[in-house]
Amino acid sequence: GENVEQHPSTLSVQEGDSAVIKCTYSDSASNYFPWYKQELGKGPQLIIDIRSNVGEKKDQRIAVTLNKTAKHFSLHITETQPEDSAVYFCAANFNTDKLIFGTGTRLQVFP
Amino acid sequence: ETGVTQTPRHLVMGMTNKKSLKCEQHLGHNAMYWYKQSAKKPLELMFVYNFKEQTENNSVPSRFSPECPNSSHLFLHLHTLQPEDSALYLCASSQDPVYGYTFGSGTRLTVV
Numbered sequence: 001g002e003n004v005e006q007h008p009s010t011l012s013v014q015e016g017d018s019a020v021i022k023c024t025y026s027d028s029a030s031n032y033f034p035w036y037k038q039e040l041g042k043g044p045q046l047i048i049d050i051r052s053n054v055g056e057k058k059d060q061r062i063a064v065t066l067n068k069t070a071k072h073f074s075l076h077i078t079e080t081q082p083e084d085s086a087v088y089f090c091a092a093n094f095n096t097d098k099l100i101f102g103t104g105t106r107l108q109v110f111p
Numbered sequence: 112e113t114g115v116t117q118t119p120r121h122l123v124m125g126m127t128n129k130k131s132l133k134c135e136q137h138l139g140h141n142a143m144y145w146y147k148q149s150a151k152k153p154l155e156l157m158f159v160y161n162f163k164e165q166t167e168n169n170s171v172p173s174r175f176s177p178e179c180p181n182s183s184h185l186f187l188h189l190h191t192l193q194p195e196d197s198a199l200y201l202c203a204s205s206q207d208p209v210y211g212y213t214f215g216s217g218t219r220l221t222v223v
Contacts, residue, residue: 032209034210036212036214041216043113043203043214044201044212045113045214049210093209097159097166097167097208097209099156099212103151103153
């Protein structure tokens with residue numbers, strides 16, 4: 001079935017440390033994996049995405065890795081800052097017409 | 112502002128009321144979506160409109176009724192809701208059904 005699992009559900013780190021969030025997906029045909037950040041009182045916002053033809057993508061302090069064989073992908077945030085505190089969602093496409101989202105990870109960065 | 116505007120931001124309604132949520136996008140996108148966000152659950156896709164045609168109805172109860180009069184506007188009509196329908200309702204739009212979703216800030220609905 002269509003399923004995306006996300007772990008952990010909550011994550012607390014000290015400012016400056018790294019944070020890693022992991023997701024697994026069920027459909028081996030999925031080929032697009034975006035990550036969204038949701039701040040309090042706002043809707044989710046796309047922060048980075050990766051397609052199945054690459055294994056890693058970086059954008060400043062954020063990186064995403066993809067392991068197609070194992071059907072999992074991860075978000076890595078380095079040198080975390082208090083403004084990184086938010087809920088992060090992974091997603092994967094199913095067929096060509098929908099995104100299925102994970103359950104979210106609440107990240108807290110303590111100064 | 113993301114380019115997707117939802118109104119109202121907050122709504123409290125009784126179980127016998129009828130209300131509507133509104134979503135408007137100024138991005139020139141062709142697809143619009145309604146999602147339900149409840150605590151500790153994944154974002155649940157409710158409805159998809161592509162070029163004003165409904166292409167997905169994810170087994171949503173008939174007390175939720177979508178309307179898409181044009182590619183810039185999307186409504187969700189609500190009637191005889193249940194307390195478990197209380198949630199954040201998010202609208203999103205995209206140029207493609209999968210890539211580049213832009214979400215609105217949502218309507219926080221409370222059913223009493």
